[in-house]
Amino acid sequence: MKPKPTTPLFALMLALLMPLFLQAQKKQGPRYYHLLIGTYTNGTSKGIYVYKFDTETGKVALEQVAEGVKDPSYLAVSANKKFVYAVNESHNPKGDSVSAFKFDDHTGKLTFINALPSYGTDPCYVSVDKNNKNLFVANYSSGNLTAYRLKADGGIADSLQTIQHTGGSVDATRQKTPHVHAVVLSPDEKYLISDDLGTDKVYEYTYQPNAKRPLKPAAQATVTVDPASGPRHLVFTKNAKHAYLAQEISAKIRVFNYASGKLVSIQNIEMETPDFKGVNGAADIHLSPDENFLYASNRGEANDLVVYKVDKATGKLSFVQRQSTFGNAPRNFAIDPTGNFLLAANQNTDDIYTFKINKTTGKLSRIGEKLAISHPVCLKFVAIR
Template sequence: MGPKSFDLVIGAYTTGKSKGIAVYRFYTETGRLAYLSQTDDVSNPSYLAVSANNKFVYAVNENDNGEVSSFSFEPKTGKLTFINKVPTLGGSPCYVSVDKDQKNLFVANYSGGNIAVLPLNADGSIAPAVQTIKDSGHGINKERQEKAHVHTAVLSPDEKYVLYTDLGTDKINITKYKGGKDNPIVPAKPAFVNVTPGYGPRHLAFSADKKYLYLITEMGSSVIVYDYNNGKPKQKQDISLLPDGFKGATGAADIHISPNGKFLYATNRGDANDISLFAINQDNGELTFIERRPTGGKGPRNFVIDPTGKYLLIAHQNSDSIIVYRLDETTGKLSQPVNRLEIGNPVCLKFAPAM
C-alpha cells in the first residue's frame, strides 16, 4: 500500500497575493487539502523540483537577473528552510529539474535563451553554474520568436539525456548527460529536432514505457507525438488542442500522462481555458481525442495528477485558484470539482510523499 496522503508543494508568482512557496497536505481518500506551511519573501518561485530523496526543494526565481534557490524539506510538517541561492547565468528562469543522484540541477532560462547546469552539494546547497549552452537564431513570429527562449530542461527516463525545448527557434535540443564536473552535458547526434515553424515548443512528457515522447506547443496549441529511441525523437503525429473554427487567443501550457499510462492531458490558456483528454494507443503511442472541457478558472498554466491516479489538480494563474477534480481511471474523464483552494497566482504544483 502506498501513502494515503502527500505534500502538495505550490510555486507562485509573488507579484500578487502570494509571498512564496506554500505546502499543503493532500488526502487521497477525499481530495481534501490542509495548510501546512509557507515560505516568506521568495521572489517568483515559478517552477519547482523535489529531490528524489524527498529532502530538498529547488525553485527558480523568475526575475530578469535569474536565480535558483534551495530549501531543506521536512515532509512530516511540510516545513521548508532556505539554504542558499545562486545565479542561473540567464534571465527569467522558468524550469528546473534534478537528477535522481542529486548531482546536478538543470535550469531553463527563458529570456536568457540558454540552459544552465549547476552542481549540488551533499547538504542540498547549490554550487555555482559550471556550464551553459546558449541557443541562437529566431523563429517566424517576430513578436514571440525574436530570439531563443528556452522553456524546459527535462531528463530522459534513463537520465542519459537532457532535452530542452526552445520556443524561440522551434526546436527540441538534445544533449547527452555525462555527469562529470566539466561540461556535464554535450550535444547529442543529432543535436536537435525541428518543430513546425511558429509552433513554439513548450513542455515534454515521456510515456511510462519510455518509447514515446509528447510535446505541447504553446503557440501551435497542439501535441506532437514522437517515437523515442536512445535520444532520437522521430515525429509520428501532430494533433490539435483546438475545436474546429476556434478564433480566440490561446497559449497551450502543460502536459501530463496518467499514472496508468492510458491517458494524456493538456491545458490551454488565453480564451480557451480548457483541458483536453486523449487516449494513448498502447501499441504505437498515438493519441485519440476524447473530450475537451473548461478548467473552471483562468490561465491553467500548470496541473498535476496525484500519484494514486485518482485526482487531477489544476493551478489557475489568473484567477488565484487550484481546483481539484476526481478522475475516472477507466475513462480518464474529470468529474465535477471536489475541492477548490484560493491561493495567489499558482503556477507550479509538485507532489511529495508525506512520510
C-alpha cells in the first residue's frame, strides 16, 4: 500500500515548525559532555577522572584518568577549553601547589604541563580569567590568595602577587585566623571577590590583568556579614545584578544586589528547617542555566541539596525543596549545561548521585545508580568537540 502524499496544510505546518525545532535544538546545546572530577588521592583515587556524560539520559562512561597528580581537589577550566588547572590540596605544612594541564576536548585527555607552589597552605579554590592571562588561588589554612601570570602554552608562570588577610571572628574553634575559601571574578572581570570564612568578610579587589600587581582593594574593600556566618562560595547572575553567598557555619544563603563593584545585602535565608538541631556545613552553590532556580549543598548531618526559586526582578529567594544526596559531605555539585541534571559529589562516602531537574518547578529526583569514586571534590562539564 502506497503512503499517502503529504497534504499542503501539513507541509506548511512542518515548514513553520521546523525552524523552531532547530532553534530549540541549538539552544539545548550538545548532547554529550566531558565530566571532569577532581579528587583527593589519599584513598584509592588516582587523580583527575574524565567521564562522558549524556545530557539526555544522565548516564556516564569513563574516558580518561590523569594519574600521578597528588590531591587535585578543586578544578578550573579555561574559557577556550584548552587547559585545566587544579589545586593540589595535600595539607602540607610547608605549602601546597597548583598544577596546569593541557586538555583535549575531543578525547578528554589531560596532559600535565607544570606546577608551582600555591604560596600558602590548603589551597581550596582556583579560577582563571576569560583570556587565560591570569590565574587565582585561594589558600584556606594560611588565609591568603595568590595571583599568577599564565604562559601561552597554558603553563603557570611565577606568581605576580600574594595577598594576606588578617584577623578572625567570633567562633573560637573555626575563626581564630583568616580562611580564604574562594576567588571569583565578576562577570565583567573588573573585580575579584574573595570569600573569607575566618573573618566573616567578603573582600573585593579591582582587577587589572596587565598590571604587575593585578589586584588592588576596591572602593568597597570588604563586606562584613553576620558573626559566625563563615563565607564560603559565591555565584553571580549572568547580568551581574545579583550575587549569592553560601555561608558555611550558619548554613544560610545571603543575597546581594550588585553594581559597579559594590555588594549590598538584601536577604539572608536559612538552608535548614527551624527545628534542625544537628551539625551543618553549607558548601557549594549554583544557579540553574536559566537562572530560575538556585541550588546549594549542606554537609554535616544535613547532607542535602536545598532548592530555591529566584525572583528575577528582585533577586530574592523562596524555598522550594530539600533533597537528600544519599551520602555524606556533598562538598561540591554541578548542573549540566543543558539544565537537565544535577550531580552531587559526596566526599566522605566516595560516591556521586545524579538527579533529574524539573525545569518548571526546580525540584530534584534521583535517577540511576551511584557512581563510585574515591573522595570526589569537584565536578566540571566541558562540551565534547
